[in-house]
Amino acid sequence: MVFDSLKNRAGGHDELSPMQIAHHTLFTSKEKIALLHQLKSNVVGANSEGADLGFDPSEIDEAIAEVRRETQDGVGTQTVFRGDA
Template sequence: MVFDTLKQRMGGGDQLNPMQIARHTLFTAREKLDLLQQLKAEATGAQIEGAAVAFEPAEIDAAIAHVREGVARGVGAETVFKGDF
């Protein structure tokens, strides 16, 4: 029997970074952009306040650019549903 730990319940090592959000198959491109823009706003605000940030705004910008490039190629308009892959 496998017992989970509090760390695993809180996300453990599976927390998403900006590029993982940009490449996630269960989000539409719009959802990805919304999440990344919210993350960027929080990171930028934290930097202005002098607080530590988990992700640099440049890293988030790269993920946003990745999503936009995919949209330009027609990728990411729909989510992946069970049986689609």
Template sequence: MAFDSLKAQASAANALAPMQIAQHSLFTAKEKIELLHQLKAEVTGASAEGDDLGFSPEEIDAAIAYVREGIADGVGTQTVFKGDF
């Protein structure tokens, strides 16, 4: 699955922040929303156990809102392929 490598990176030192995921040009808006929801579930579970993953559920909510604003503006429904930009 496309999210498996991102899940591995999320726990690595070079982790993607929620807003970086929201602004990533290689994912559709649907993929971004799915990934951010998965990440929010992990962060919520980790904080319940006393762990800190480096960002809060509120940051993830802000990233989800950013993606949804883009959808309302017609942005992010297609992935960007090399040569499209």
């Protein structure tokens, strides 16, 4: 039996992009902001050590701004479970 997981739904073993996190229906706005801030902290730390995690901090800032815009418009304050939509 194959178990469905967030990792598989997000495209397999590839990482989620900041904008994919911003638009993901399984996370609330608070969770998205927390994840994006954590990601930004990791990216900034990695960049200062000369490593590249594949995201620019400005991409993460854009995703955070997108979540905030959607929250102001009343979108993304609740998660959507399969069958709810």
